[in-house]
Amino acid sequence: MALRSYWRFVLVTWNFMPLLLRWLRDRRRYVLFGPSRSITSEERRDRAQQLLDSLLTLGPTFIKFGQILSTRPDVLPPEYIEVLTQLQDKVPPAPWPEAKAVIEDDIGPIEATFDDFDTDPISGASLGQVYRATVDGEEVAVKVRRPGIEELVEADLTAIKWALPLLLYFVDDARAFSLENFADEFAVTIREEMDYGRERDMLVEIRQYYEDDPKIRMPPVVDTHSSDRVLTMEYIPGTKITDISELDAQGIDRTEIAERLTRTYLEMITEHGVYHADPHPGNLAVQSDGTIVFYDFGMSGRVDQFLQEKIIEFYIAVANREVDEILDVLVEMGTLSPDADRQTMAEVMELAIQDARGEEIETWRVQEILNRVEGTIYEFPFRLPENLALVMRVATVVEGVCVTLDPDFDFIEVASDFLTERGYREESIQKILSETGDDLVAATRSSLKIPPKLDRALNRVERESLVVQAEVRDDEGVIDQLAGRIVLGLLVAAGIPTTALLYVESAFPAVWGAVGLTAVAGLWLIRSFTRRKGIRTAPGVADQYFDERQRHRESQESGDD
Template identity: 30%
Template sequence: MLESTWTALKHHQRVREIVTVLASFGAQDVLFRLGLGRLVGGAEPVASQPTDEGTPQRVRRALEALGPTFVKLGQILASRGDILPALWIEELENLHSGAATLTWEQLQGQVLEDLGAELDQVFAEFNTTPLAAASIAQVYRARLLSGEDVVVKIQRPGLRRKMTADLQLLESVALLIEDNGALAQYQPRKMVRQLARAMLEELDFTQEGLNCDAVAANFSQQPHIVIPRIYWAHSSERLLVQEYLPSYTPLERQALIEQGLDPSLLASRGASAFIKMLLEDGVFHGDPHPGNLKAMSGNRVGFIDFGMVGRLDERRRLEVMSFMRALTENNSDALVTVLIDWSGNGVQNIPAIEQAAREYIARHGGKALNMSALIEDFLDLMREHQLLLPPDLLVLFKALVTADGVLTRLDPELDLIATAKPAIVKMLREQLSWRMTKRLGLDGLELGRGLLGELPQLARLLVNRLKHGVLEVRMDLPGLERLERSLRLASTRLSLALLISALVITFGPQIAAVGPVWAGLPMLSWLAAIATAGGLVAFLWSLFKSS
């Protein structure tokens, strides 16, 4: 508490600026809702100017005015359909940078410093009018002395220092928000850490270049997928020089047809590439909006701007595969398993989750899957049952919706989940292959060796705790009383059966020899045989019912 308050005081000028901006847009009441009234001196929220805009619109405009750190925060919040309603998500998705375009004179000194040379020593041509300007960088066209057309991405000067200060402040604000018990469940500090990782990675253009190279290597055998080459000799943390991809926008289907391109083929190739990134490679484009997807000659598909990527380890890829398979096969049980895996300890009411999964499958099963509606409904389910998704899956879901929106503009009949079926089948075959079995066996042996090595230490610890009476075991087994009754009934029946069996074995031969004879056997033997057959039928019937 003291640390977070001290950090807020240390950045008091920035805090005052934030409060002033929120107030100017009539959004300062958000601070009080978050339990941050102390940042404005504990005063009651002042009345804002009359406006027709709702709170989401006012907050979105305030975030844009506060600069790149807060724009990125809003973009991360826009992916949090598991905690924010659709009205907020829709508004935050409209966030864009309000940063003014910098003149070439404002950037030239930094560019020359990063190049370590004059422009004419590296470039044959350099157009100082920017192609685009955003909150983090401006982009320019140029041509290298060796003749290649390139795009030059230049980071805004002084950006890292300002963003680092904002992130420190946000970390402290998140700590203050967690003091509000009603909001602590949404893990604001974890959200800010996610923001910090994303921002610092995006500020390092060498990381973007490495991402680009990694994806390019994954598609080296697929010439219809194009990833720009990075010119490392001229690139650095604040400057990125990469291949220029001549292309068309993927949003104008008719214009593509007029250029001799096949929009449906482009959509199919783009979808297959994106699914490959997800399920096979585990490294995928985190923001495949229309500006980052390119329709190129020869029906090739280009991907640019790998400043934001998502990463999925093998376990997560299998879970995503299970999620997609559950949707295509209308399997609510498999969907429940995925929900529990993703939510961890957050699942409190499994029967309610099972019912929600059945209703979800019923709404979307048996028809072509609409990705946006599918994920929006899924996040509504998560929010309704107070389940939180891991950050990597939030990036994944946002990327899926964005990619689907672009690709279905090319081909309205495209089904991204159906496109994933071959990759899902391939993954299933790999899981059943001898190579995977061998690897799992080796992993099991390695785990067993580690456990055997730790066993003496664990045994000593257990004995010491038992000696001092400090061993505590807590068990929470739902349905334990019902299980106890079932076991008691089963043991009673077993005891009775054993007693009867002993009596029959002891006195059966003597009793069976008494009485009238029919077809060569005493009548009591016939009755015993009938009773035995009836008991066997009853036993088999009980087994059938229990299964």
Template identity: 35%
Template sequence: MILARTIHVSIKLIPVILALKKDRILWISKEGKNIDEKRFRRNAQRILNTCISLGPVFIKFGQWLSSRADILPQPYLEELSKLQDSVPAVPFEKVRPIIERDIGKIEEKFDDLDQNSLSGASLGQVHRATKNGQQVIVKVRRPGIEKQVERDLKVLMKIIPFAMKFVDPNLRFSIIPIMKQFDESIHEEMDYSKESENLKKIKKNMEPYDNVVIPEVHDDYSTKNVLTMEYIPGIKVTNIEELDKKGIDRQKLVIDVHKVFFTMLLRHSIFHADPHPGNISVRDDGTLILYDFGMIGRLNNETRLRLVRLYLALVEKNPPRTVNAMDELGMLAPDFNREVIERGIDMSIKSMYGKKPDEMEVEALMTLANKTMSKFPFKLPKHLALYLRMSTIIEGIYHTHKVDFKFIKVLRQILEEESLIKDAYIEEIKHSFKRFAKTLDDTLTIAPELKKFMDENRIMQQKNKRGSNTLLSGSILSGAVFFGSAFLFQSNETLGIIGIIASAAIMGIFVASRNR
């Protein structure tokens, strides 16, 4: 059975893998410029359709890939972010036994339960019901989904590492951890008790904010296979016609979406990682409603503060600090070219503030980049993958509404309102102190060599008294310049090297003058 499924999946995937390999090579070689974007999107759409045709695990994997900027070109990410988890529901008689086994006879537990599903997803489906006079939704896991998931995970683990190695040999090291993380994620999504925990944590974190509501969980009607929640109806966040009928301020709506999700990210350790339009609705008063907490992201405090530092550096238009934060987040390769990245960040900042960089400046930067590296050395640590997915999907909501919106202004508001600027500055001071300590340590390592240099000169002076005062003065001046340059080298390599060369030149001049 596994063999037959593996062959079937392989036949489906071969055409899209071949197209991805070609597109990825082109994307990297051209740095994403002057490409046939329509072709890229068409090929991405083929991957999306293939995932849908192969079933639940592949739909989830397609969603997962939409967060991997280290694997897919940007047009692929944007297209796959549209992959919503919508699958026809199974007949109610197939899920009835699961509900009754876990919480009891439906007729005894509910006033009413609609046998027609409200929506169907790859791992479960949702039904409306009434419990003690209150409207609720009942989310129930698909029958037999565990076996189907285990089978297709085995198939994926056989095919995907080989396929990614074919697309790019460099991916053979990163794809295995990605697959293991996906395995963990899909098993967590199948456990509705985990989703209940995630929902409660995020609900508690977001309680102080009046622009978002999250349903209550009915614990006595919830298990690993069934999740019963408060029913909160609303307008889909991208339904522009209905939103306009209700007089909803769509510019404020887009701002609120960004505020809610980036507040989760930058203030708290857990965030909703699947904000596609089907998971966000809007009340008549403009309040956001969040659904489906199966896919969440977690950041430890250290990573969260580094993200805050990154965003503060962008707000303050500081490319060097932005690059420092990116480096500490693990977003840059060890051998990255700081000058190229800083200039790229500088142009990005100008773009975010509404100042379009001069086209000649862009061309000059790209020429410099192509000479120093084959591509900008960005990579994506696993703990930031879901954050990128969240950001990409939210950006799609903004593009749907086409309102006047400046992300950097909203970002500044979030940092100020959440008192995150102080935290970021404290971390920046710690970071600067660590760099200073490392610089001092490196410089002290050089000190014995400097002392040896001075001692050798002193011996030379004792052997040859002529011009000793001149040589001593030269040694002191040269040594001081050398010591200072070694210190400066840690923060500015160019000036440091110039200083070291200058120290040698100074010593040469004094030696020459002594011999006259």
């Protein structure tokens, strides 16, 4: 294992080194020295494509690594997220004799345990592949973990652990923290996804909530033919949910399918606290009667009660178009830093919501809102909790599927109706009224206490015994920088007449010394005004966003002309 880990480490380093060198040159133009370089959005997109190619070259573990990385806007810029979301979990299937060995080791001889078994896989992925078979006259789908994948994954995880310190050298402290957390979370996630016993338990738990729903189907597990490496389920056929022509040919109402899919996911996340976390079109199908079928529960997640409440509050705030409430919820969930520039974030959010509204239909796109927030998450050193990252990904993927089914689909309207029907919006109003009542009581009490306190303060002012203590916070070191500029300015101001006086006195050795000292102080003073370090502020993000938005509008207007 150690030798394989060393070899994988060499391969990982070899594949990522060109990209790492480009990142290093971004920080130091001449690698070891020089100013940082500004990178355009197009350059970032090219590098993201290079990263995607490297992940594909390195194989199954890194394909999964890239897929999960695409859910983390706190780790990568938006351009990388956009490119990595295209990463498909498809690799050539393992040879049948190797897969057969896994099945027979865990379940028993193929001929004795299955009535019939089709040795051509119907789907293949990085961690497993699926076959069709028959058990007791019933068609089943047999999901088999890829032979030898455990050793490869463990070697790759070790290689990632060794490579991480090298990678952290190329990023700032905030991103380093997010990357270390992400690496730990990835190790847990991929081990969970390889554990088909866990997938079985999650499928059984989620399925129990929909056993009585005739329009939702999830395959029951065949326990006698399942293990930690083999998962056998009932085979449920259906039309791929994005196969529009076939759905239309069957006379299926696509808008109704989109609404039911949205409501199902909202119900999973906000009420059951456990959900199917991989809703891409390959894992969703529709039967001829409009029943939605869910496949592959390898990626599934849990939502604790706190996060459930915050997600509900987020959707209510978006539905009510309350920007301040949206920001409050994002801060409470840990998506946005409490120290972020509130005014800047409000402006970004307001513009994101305006852009998310359709021109011809009153519809908001959650994906567009979250994309704007995600872009801001990267620009600011924010951290995105793992479970929330998965929920955000689910929301955007589900909406993408729904918009494919119905281009005029209004995700927020459906979510708003769902929350209203379940009484969440009414509870929110009651909560606001309760909090308002508490605030009024507190304000009344304060108003009764203020006059005596004000009277005592005025008496102390009159007796000239009032002492005011103030603490100045300077996290950016601006005061020290200003003090340094003042000292340099004084040196330059004193150096010029001193140099002139020495010149008049013909003290030439001293003249050249004074000229040199004055020139050095002057150049250092000029440099302190031109360099940006230490006076960088958050509103620059908003300015960049405003500029991009203005260019987008101008391009649209020129296109219309």
